[in-house]
Amino acid sequence: MVSSDERKVLHVAAVFACNFTNHLLALAKGITDSEDLEFDLLKPLINETFKKALSAENPADVQTGPAIRHDKSIINRHLDYLKEDENLVEIYEILTESIQKF
Numbered sequence: 001m002v003s004s005d006e007r008k009v010l011h012v013a014a015v016f017a018c019n020f021t022n023h024l025l026a027l028a029k030g031i032t033d034s035e036d037l038e039f040d041l042l043k044p045l046i047n048e049t050f051k052k053a054l055s056a057e058n059p060a061d062v063q064t065g066p067a068i069r070h071d072k073s074i075i076n077r078h079l080d081y082l083k084e085d086e087n088l089v090e091i092y093e094i095l096t097e098s099i100q101k102f
Contacts, residue, residue: 027088027091068099068100070100079093
């Protein structure tokens with residue numbers, strides 16, 4: 001059994017793990033839809049990412065992508081692609097910075 005204070009902490013953690021993740025998946029679907037690509041093409045990668053994250057002691061240990069590699073060329077290419085949507089640019093920049101600082 002968890003205490004009331006522990007429940008509050010778990011709720012915040014759940015929002016990050018579940019609600020924010022689901023929102024990012026919805027944004028990804030919006031990106032694929034905007035280019036007439038099937039979101040289903042991402043599902044094997046999404047499944048593999050979640051499997052690795054859930055099997056790791058710390059999901060940070062299995063982080064991949066241009067942010068963790070500090071691949072400025074790809075990051076800049078992605079930002080250039082997203083430049084028409086300020087919201088997506090801001091989210092991309094915030095998450096990239098967070099990954100790099102972690």
